[in-house]
Structure formats: C-alpha cells, structure tokens
Amino acid sequence: MSASALELRGLSKRFGRTLAVDGLNLDVPTGSFVCLVGPSGCGKTTALRLIAGLESPSEGAILSEGVDITRRHPAERGLGMVFQSYALFPNLTVGANVSFGLPGAMPTAQKQARVAELLELVGLAAFAQRRPADLSGGQQQRVALARALAPGPRILLLDEPLSALDPHLRDQLRAELKALQARLGITTIMVTHDQAEALALADQIAVMRGGRLEQVGSPEAIYGAPANAFVASFIGPLNQLPATVGEAGQVVLANGARIAADISGLAKGAAVIATIRPDAVRIAGASDAGALSGQVIAREFAGASVRLSIRLGDEGGPVLRLDVGADHPRASAGLGEVVDVALPADQVRLFAAEPRA
Amino acid sequence: MTLPKGPSAGLLLLIFAVALALFFGAPLGELAWRSLSAADGGLTLAHYAEYLTSPGLQRSLVNTAVLGAWVVALVTPAAFLIAYGLERTRLPLKGMLASLAAAPLLVPSLLPALALVYLFGRQGLLKPMLGGWTIYGAPGLVIADSIAALPHAVVILRTALSGADARLYEQAKLLGASGWKRFWTITLPGCRHGLVAAALVVFALTIADVGAPKVVGGGFDVLALDIYKQVIGQQNFEMGAVVAIMLLLPTAAAILFERHAASRQAASVSAQAKAYHPEPDRGRDLVVGIGCVLIALAIAAVMATAQLAAVVRQWPYDLSLTGIHYDFDRYDGGGWSAITNSVMLALVTAVVGTVLAFVGAYLAERSQAGRGLKRVYSVLALGPAAVPGLALGLGFALFFNDPANPLHLIYGTVGILIAANVVHFFTVAHLTSVSMLKSLDPAFEPAARVLGRGGLTLFGRVIAPLSAPALVEIALYLFVNAMTTVSVVVFLYPPEFKLAAVAVLNMDDAGDSAPAAAMGMLILYVNIAARIVGGLALRRLARRSTPVETPDTVLAGVAP
Ligand SMILES: Nc1ncnc2c1ncn2[C@@H]1O[C@H](COP(=O)(O)OP(=O)(O)O)[C@@H](O)[C@H]1O
Ligand SMILES: [Mg+2]
Numbered sequence: 001m002s003a004s005a006l007e008l009r010g011l012s013k014r015f016g017r018t019l020a021v022d023g024l025n026l027d028v029p030t031g032s033f034v035c036l037v038g039p040s041g042c043g044k045t046t047a048l049r050l051i052a053g054l055e056s057p058s059e060g061a062i063l064s065e066g067v068d069i070t071r072r073h074p075a076e077r078g079l080g081m082v083f084q085s086y087a088l089f090p091n092l093t094v095g096a097n098v099s100f101g102l103p104g105a106m107p108t109a110q111k112q113a114r115v116a117e118l119l120e121l122v123g124l125a126a127f128a129q130r131r132p133a134d135l136s137g138g139q140q141q142r143v144a145l146a147r148a149l150a151p152g153p154r155i156l157l158l159d160e161p162l163s164a165l166d167p168h169l170r171d172q173l174r175a176e177l178k179a180l181q182a183r184l185g186i187t188t189i190m191v192t193h194d195q196a197e198a199l200a201l202a203d204q205i206a207v208m209r210g211g212r213l214e215q216v217g218s219p220e221a222i223y224g225a226p227a228n229a230f231v232a233s234f235i236g237p238l239n240q241l242p243a244t245v246g247e248a249g250q251v252v253l254a255n256g257a258r259i260a261a262d263i264s265g266l267a268k269g270a271a272v273i274a275t276i277r278p279d280a281v282r283i284a285g286a287s288d289a290g291a292l293s294g295q296v297i298a299r300e301f302a303g304a305s306v307r308l309s310i311r312l313g314d315e316g317g318p319v320l321r322l323d324v325g326a327d328h329p330r331a332s333a334g335l336g337e338v339v340d341v342a343l344p345a346d347q348v349r350l351f352a353a354e355p356r357a
Numbered sequence: 358m359t360l361p362k363g364p365s366a367g368l369l370l371l372i373f374a375v376a377l378a379l380f381f382g383a384p385l386g387e388l389a390w391r392s393l394s395a396a397d398g399g400l401t402l403a404h405y406a407e408y409l410t411s412p413g414l415q416r417s418l419v420n421t422a423v424l425g426a427w428v429v430a431l432v433t434p435a436a437f438l439i440a441y442g443l444e445r446t447r448l449p450l451k452g453m454l455a456s457l458a459a460a461p462l463l464v465p466s467l468l469p470a471l472a473l474v475y476l477f478g479r480q481g482l483l484k485p486m487l488g489g490w491t492i493y494g495a496p497g498l499v500i501a502d503s504i505a506a507l508p509h510a511v512v513i514l515r516t517a518l519s520g521a522d523a524r525l526y527e528q529a530k531l532l533g534a535s536g537w538k539r540f541w542t543i544t545l546p547g548c549r550h551g552l553v554a555a556a557l558v559v560f561a562l563t564i565a566d567v568g569a570p571k572v573v574g575g576g577f578d579v580l581a582l583d584i585y586k587q588v589i590g591q592q593n594f595e596m597g598a599v600v601a602i603m604l605l606l607p608t609a610a611a612i613l614f615e616r617h618a619a620s621r622q623a624a625s626v627s628a629q630a631k632a633y634h635p636e637p638d639r640g641r642d643l644v645v646g647i648g649c650v651l652i653a654l655a656i657a658a659v660m661a662t663a664q665l666a667a668v669v670r671q672w673p674y675d676l677s678l679t680g681i682h683y684d685f686d687r688y689d690g691g692g693w694s695a696i697t698n699s700v701m702l703a704l705v706t707a708v709v710g711t712v713l714a715f716v717g718a719y720l721a722e723r724s725q726a727g728r729g730l731k732r733v734y735s736v737l738a739l740g741p742a743a744v745p746g747l748a749l750g751l752g753f754a755l756f757f758n759d760p761a762n763p764l765h766l767i768y769g770t771v772g773i774l775i776a777a778n779v780v781h782f783f784t785v786a787h788l789t790s791v792s793m794l795k796s797l798d799p800a801f802e803p804a805a806r807v808l809g810r811g812g813l814t815l816f817g818r819v820i821a822p823l824s825a826p827a828l829v830e831i832a833l834y835l836f837v838n839a840m841t842t843v844s845v846v847v848f849l850y851p852p853e854f855k856l857a858a859v860a861v862l863n864m865d866d867a868g869d870s871a872p873a874a875a876m877g878m879l880i881l882y883v884n885i886a887a888r889i890v891g892g893l894a895l896r897r898l899a900r901r902s903t904p905v906e907t908p909d910t911v912l913a914g915v916a917p
Contacts, residue, residue: 052807053807054806073806075806075807075809083800083803086800087803090823091822101809101810103809148808
C-alpha cells in the first residue's frame with residue numbers, strides 16, 4: 001500500500017481577518033485527477049498555492065508520499081504548476097519558456113532534447129522559435145503545460161487552465177488535457193469554478209465553499225448523492241422547493257401539493273428543501289399517481305431537449321423546471337398550457353433547510 | 358540555486374530604505390533641525406520669529422503666493438488648450454506642437470527669463486511695445502515661470518484627456534447633447550482631477566524656481582531667491598533653512614495632495630473604457646488651433662531669441678554674427694568643461710538613478726520582502742517629489758558638511774551631486790518603474806519559483822528586458838533634468854566641477870548674458886540629442902516586438 005501522492009491535513013490559511021482556507025483534509029491518490037471546485041472566492045487558488053509552497057499555511061500540514069513537505073521550497077516539492085494567466089514570459093521564445101525550469105547545470109544538448117520532447121508531447125513541435133504572443137490561447141495553454149512538465153514533476157497543479165479560452169475551444173482542450181494526464185499518469189490537481197469541467201475530467205471532486213470542503217467523492221457520487229443542498233445545486237441545475245415533512249413518505253410544498261420522498265429520520269413538520277434535478281422530472285403518464293400539474297411560464301429550447309418552467313398551483317406558487325426530450329409530444333407545450341409532471345420519489349432528495357443569510 | 362529567496366530580497370530592500378532615509382530623510386531632518394537650533398545648541402523658534410518680523414522677508418512670502426497664483430491662472434488654461442489640441446482635435450502637425458510645448462523642459466528655467474530680458478528688458482528689442490511698463494519684476498517672472506511650467510501641465514492634462522471613454526460620448530450623442538454640452542458635461546468633469554493636479558504641480562514648480570527670479574525678478578523678491586541670497590550671499594545657513602522650510606511646506610502640501618488625488622483617480626478608471634477618436638470638426642479645430650499656434654509661437658520666439666542673442670556681437674545694437682560668446686573659457690562660468698561636466702553628471706545620474714529606482718521598485722512591488730518594509734519604502738520613495746530642489750540641496754549641504762558625519766567624505770565631490778540629483782528626481786523614476794512593474798503578470802515570480810529559478814534569473818531574463826522601454830524613459834527623464842537643474846546643485850557643486858546650468862546663472866549674474874544664453878541653448882541641444890538617441894532606442898525596442906506595452910508613463914510627476 002503506497003502512501004498518497006499528496007495529503008492535506010487540517011490545512012488553513014488566514015489573510016488578516018479572512019480565513020481563505022479553513023481546515024482542508026484531502027487525500028490525493030497517486031496518478032489520480034482531482035478537481036477542486038467551488039464558487040469564485042471560495043479559496044481554491046489559495047489552496048493550490050499552499051500546496052505549491054507559494055503561501056505558507058497558518059495551520060496544518062502537507063504530506064507527499066508520507067513525507068512532510070509543509071516547509072519545503074516550492075521548487076523542491078516535485079510539482080509543476082500552470083497558472084490561470086499561464087504566466088508565459090512574453091520576451092522569451094516558446095522553447096526558452098519550456099527550458100526555463102530545467103536545471104542550469106544540464107548540458108545544452110540535453111535541454112534541447114527535453115524541450116523538443118515536451119513540445120512534441122503537447123503538439124507544438126514546430127513552434128519552438130515562436131513567441132507566446134504569436135500563439136493562440138489554446139497553444140499558449142499547452143506551452144504553459146509543457147513548461148510545467150519540463151522538470152519532470154510528480155504532481156501537476158492547474159489553476160483554472162481552461163477559463164481563459166473560448167467556450168468551444170475549452171471542450172476540445174478539456175479532452176486533450178484528460179488524454180495527456182492519462183497518458184503520463186501524473187497526479188493532477190486542478191482548480192476550477194466550472195462544475196461541468198470537474199465532472200468531465202476528475203476521478204475525484206472536492207467541492208469547496210467559504211474555505212471549507214463540503215464534499216469529496218467521485219463525479220457520480222457528487223452528482224448523484226450530494227451531501228447537501230449547496231453541493232447539489234453547485235454541481236448541476238437543481239429545483240429547490242421549500243417544504244415541510246408530512247406523513248406517509250410525503251412532503252408538503254408551500255402551495256399544499258404533496259410529493260413522495262424518503263423521509264426516514266426526519267421529524268414530521270420539519271422544514272426541509274425538496275430537491276430534484278430538471279432532467280429527473282418526467283412528464284406524467286396516465287399511470288402516474290400523485291402527478292402535479294402546473295402552467296408553463298417559460299420555455300427554453302436547448303437542442304436535444306426543452307427546459308420548461310412550470311408554476312405549481314396559483315400565482316406565487318413554487319416554480320419547477322424540467323427537461324423534456326425535444327421529440328416528446330409535450331415538448332411543444334406553449335406558455336400558459338398546463339403540463340402534468342411526476343417526481344420519481346427516488347430522485348427527490350431532502351435537505352435540511354439552511355438558515356438564509 | 359534559488360537566489361535570492363525571501364530574506365535576501367528583504368535585506369536588499371532594507372538597504373534601499375535605509376539609503377533613502379540617509380540621503381533623503383536625514384538631510385531634511387538636518388534642515389529642520391538647523392532652522393530650530395539656537396547658537397547655544399538648544400531649540401528655539403527665534404529664527405522663525407526673526408523671519409516673520411522682517412518686513413523684507415514677509416513681502417517675499419506674499420510675493421511668492423501672488424506669483425504662484427498668477428502662473429497657475431495663466432498656465433492651466435494654456436496647457437489645457439494645448440493638451441486638448443493634441444488629444445481631442447484633428448489638428449495637423451501635432452508632433453511639432455507637442456515638441457514645442459515640451460521644449461522648455463529641456464532648458465534651465467532661467468533661459469526663458471533671459472530671452473524675455475532680451476526682448477523686453479532695458480535694451481530689449483521690443484521694449485517700446487511695453488509703453489511705460491517694465492518686464493522686470495512680477496510681469497517678467499510670471500511669463501518666464503509660465504513658460505517653464507507649461508510642459509509639466511501639458512503632460513498631466515494630456516494624460517487626463519487621453520483617458521476619455523468613447524462610450525460616454527457615444528451615449529451623449531445618442532441622447533442628443535451638442536458638442537458644446539458634451540464638452541461641459543463630459544470632457545471637463547472627466548479631467549477635473551487632471552486640472553487640479555496640473556494647477557498644484559505648476560504652483561509647486563513656480564514657487565520653487567530660483568532661476569527666473571534671479572534674472573528678471575527686479576525687486577520682486579520671492580522665497581526661493583531669499584534662500585539663495587541667505588546662503589550664497591550672507592552665509593546665513595540658519596535663516597536659509599528657515600526660508601527653505603517655509604517654501605517646503607506649501608510645496609509638500611500641494612504635491613502630496615496631487616499624489617493623493619492621482620491615486621484616487623487611478624482607481625476610478627474603467628477597465629472597459631473604449632478609446633476616443635476625435636471626429637472631424639472644422640470650427641473646433643480652428644479655434645483650438647489658433648490658440649495652440651499662438652502659444653507655440655511664443656515658445657519658439659523665446660527660444661529663437663536666446664539662440665539669436667548668443668550668436669550676435671551685441672544684441673540689439675550690433676547684429677553681426679559671431680561665435681565669440683561660445684568661447685566660454687573667457688567668462689567666469691566654468692568654461693566648456695561646465696558642459697562636459699554636466700553631461701557626465703547627467704549620464705551617471707541617469708544610469709545610477711534608473712538602476713536604483715527600478716530595482717527598488719521591483720523589490721517593493723514584486724519581491725517577497727515583508728509587507729511593512731515594502732510600505733515604508735514606497736512611502737519614502739514618494740517623498741522627494743514633495744521637496745523643492747533648493748531645500749533638498751541646502752539639506753544636503755548642511756548634513757554632509759558636518760565633519761562628524763561619516764558620510765562627510767562625499768561632501769565637495771561629484772558623489773554628492775550624483776546623490777542629490779538621484780534623490781531629487783527619484784519619485785518620478787520610482788513611479789514610472791512601479792507602473793511598468795504593475796503591468797507585468799504577477800504570476801511571473803510564482804511561476805519562476807515553482808520552476809526552481811531564483812529571483813535574479815527572472816529579473817535578468819524576463820523582468821528587465823520587458824521593462825526596457827520604461828527604463829529608457831526613466832533614464833531620459835533623469836538625464837534631461839540633471840542637465841537643466843540649478844536648484845538642487847547650486848549649494849553643492851565643488852569649485853573645480855562647474856556645471857552648465859549653474860554657469861548660465863553665474864554668467865548672467867556677472868553681466869555676461871550672451872554667453873549665458875549660448876550655454877543655455879547648448880543645454881537644449883544636448884538634451885535634444887539625448888531625446889533623439891532615446892527615441893531611437895525606444896523604436897528599436899518596439900521593433901523587437903515585445904507584446905508588452907509601455908505603461909502610461911507617470912513622467913507627468915514632478916520634482917520641483
Ligand atoms: N494574498 C491575499 N491577501 C489577502 N486576501 C487574499 C489573498 N489571496 C486571496 N485572498 C482572499 O482569500 C479568499 C479566497 O481567494 P482565492 O483562493 O483566490 O479564491 P478562488 O480561487 O476560489 O476564487 C478571497 O476572499 C480572497 O479575497
Ligand atoms: Mg482562483
């Protein structure tokens with residue numbers, strides 16, 4: 001049983017009065033791809049900088065393969081980092097950028113070979129003599145990756161490496177990044193605020209809020225079994241309906257409608273939030289008992305599906321969003337039409353109502 | 358190899374801060390101390406009391422304020438007109454207008470005064486035009502100082518006007534606002550900070566100038582001249598110190614207020630602003646153009662007069678050409694060596710000042726030195742701009758002349774001139790460095806650290822090359838100012854190391870105004886040559902096509 005590539009133990013960082021990172025505990029298995037996700041300002045970058053040694057923690061420890069590296073110089077931690085801005089040196093050629101981190105003592109020929117190898121790896125073999133400004137955003141990102149990998153790190157840190165790119169380019173580079181990581185088998189920690197990116201790339205997702213970890217798990221677990229309403233809503237679109245626990249496996253919505261849910265362990269009358277993802281809401285068939293009906297108040301076409309927003313009950317009643325396959329007969333429901341929907345009980349998740357700030 | 362890590366950057370910055378304290382704080386402290394010290398070594402306000410009850414000196418106080426106010430009233434609108442012409446119109450020959458408006462920067466401040474005397478003085482060519490009036494005294498001073506201060510105000514107002522957000526104008530036009538209304542509701546309010554800054558800087562520059570009062574002051578005594586007279590004439594250092602402090606207070610207040618306003622305005626500039634391009638407007642261009650041409654002609658006439666007077670046998674009676682006034686060794690100013698001395702001093706000042714200011718700014722902005730130390734250094738570096746050259750020069754003289762001071766050994770050497778010049782012009786060099794460094798990606802240092810490369814490697818291979826254009830600008834600024842300054846060196850230059858700008862003052866003082874004008878114009882030509890060389894260097898750097906832009910230079914900042 002080998003030790004983890006990286007282990008964070010109670011890691012905290014305080015900037016004056018802000019607690020940017022608050023008691024992080026995280027295990028990063030060797031060779032895995034871990035994504036730190038969370039809304040802007042939740043401390044992701046700070047956590048990454050702590051790991052890199054660019055900030056020193058106020059509390060806690062960082063272990064690499066069982067060895068405490070909390071106080072080590074950044075260069076002696078065996079990691080490479082890609083910055084959000086890429087931080088390519090604009091006056092140096094692509095080749096010189098990539099070789100920047102190679103040891104000064106390395107013979108020139110060996111350096112050149114290493115640079116060529118890395119540029120080959122990221123598909124930029126022909127660009128060694130160009131300057132960063134002559135490259136596209138995607139190419140710059142790959143140069144930054146090559147530069148970070150050049151000294152042969154064991155761990156790769158990526159701070160929002162795709163956020164500076166055009167959306168259509170982002171998907172493509174996402175796939176390339178994943179393929180490269182898999183090929184190299186390098187332990188990777190990536191920071192992103194984009195949950196779709198995290199779901200697509202990560203073996204393990206760590207969701208952060210306000211400096212704390214809310215949940216760590218596989219993408220499937222985070223999406224399918226979120227620990228709380230914050231994680232559930234952050235990781236994908238979510239209906240959140242205030243409700244109270246009723247009887248016989250039901251909760252009561254604000255408009256009096258009842259929906260079936262697993263209420264085990266909850267006291268009757270407790271305030272909860274009933275959640276369900278729009279893609280889990282179904283158009284009710286004839287056989288569905290306890291269907292809800294509502295009036296369409298908004299309709300968004302999204303290619304393969306249509307997202308309908310329906311108001312349950314009267315004016316002021318709760319609004320439910322649902323995704324209907326574009327080929328479903330009810331997908332063409334217009335504004336004002338009434339739609340009957342079913343909320344499968346196993347897809348409804350109840351969370352304790354959080355006190356609203 | 359990871360040099361320098363945290364501690365060494367901190368140590369280096371500490372050395373910088375201590376050096377600034379020694380070469381800026383201590384001389385000022387000495388100045389203040391001497392203004393308060395009694396003959397028996399105790400503290401006393403007697404010098405101040407003596408000063409405030411002396412009617413002559415009281416008059417200087419009033420005169421100085423009046424002079425400052427007049428120059429501000431004259432220069433601010435004139436500079437605004439030129440800046441507007443350059444930034445907001447489609448006038449032709451903008452390059453020439455800009456050069457002429459900047460020309461007074463390249464000469465000692467007494468040269469325009471000298472030219473005024475040639476035009477309107479006792480033997481002035483145009484004296485009959487004045488009727489019974491005389492140029493000596495307030496009128497001449499106001500005009501001469503206005504010409505000297507104009508370029509500084511133009512730089513500030515150009516910056517203010519060039520930052521316009523085209524979106525505001527487009528919106529106003531869509532709402533049907535006329536050009537005139539857009540001017541009053543968008544343009545003027547948009548550059549009110551610039552106008553205030555220009556007025557404050559002009560005031561500070563004017564009251565600190567000693568050159569023009571010396572030449573055309575007549576009986577209109579001002580504080581700066583009083584300091585000069587007390588120190589050079591009467592060797593009364595205590596009284597000189599008192600007057601220097603009296604001069605320092607309003608100057609410092611004006612400059613510190615200006616800096617405060619500037620930093621507040623910098624924060625308010627929108628990142629999404631869209632560049633403004635003036636549209637064709639004949640009427641606007643005609644009106645602004647006429648004003649600009651008149652001002653430019655006045656400057657050109659002043660320069661031409663100085664040059665003409667330098668090459669004719671005896672202005673205005675014998676206008677035959679001669680080179681006799683260039684035989685500087687015949688006059689009591691320092692001879693040709695004054696020019697070579699000045700060039701040498703300016704070169705060393707430029708190199709030393711650029712390196713120190715840039716490295717200091719780098720350490721204070723981007724190193725891992727402690728935050729408190731960084732802040733202390735940044736505040737210290739802002740100080741010199743707030744201190745008039747005469748006050749700094751006198752502080753230097755008092756502080757380093759003390760034999761008990763271990764640094765006494767630089768007294769009476771070229772070293773003290775270099776130090777005084779570097780300190781005097783340090784703030785602008787520092788601020789230009791800071792704005793350059795701020796424009797570079799803050800992730801460079803972390804990236805280099807993770808890659809295991811020390812600060813020195815990054816500095817040498819990336820930071821300095823990327824900053825090259827700003828470094829050239831700073832060096833040029835230092836060179837030109839070191840060539841033209843009188844105030845900061847006039848109490849310090851060793852007898853065997855005469856300086857050109859001081860020679861202009863001394864030769865004029867001795868009645869040799871033609872050689873004084875000749876040398877003043879030589880300074881101009883040396884500075885023009887320096888600007889051309891600097892311009893070529895900048896163009897070469899631009900051709901190397903580094904994608905990083907030079908930041909808006911803050912060369913508008915001033916060291917009065
Ligand atoms: N150097 C710093 N000094 C002070 N506060 C900081 C510093 N770096 C980050 N913070 C604060 O810490 C919090 C987390 O920031 P950051 O880690 O950059 O968040 P994220 O990357 O998730 O957007 C923010 O409130 C931010 O303002
Ligand atoms: Mg971030």
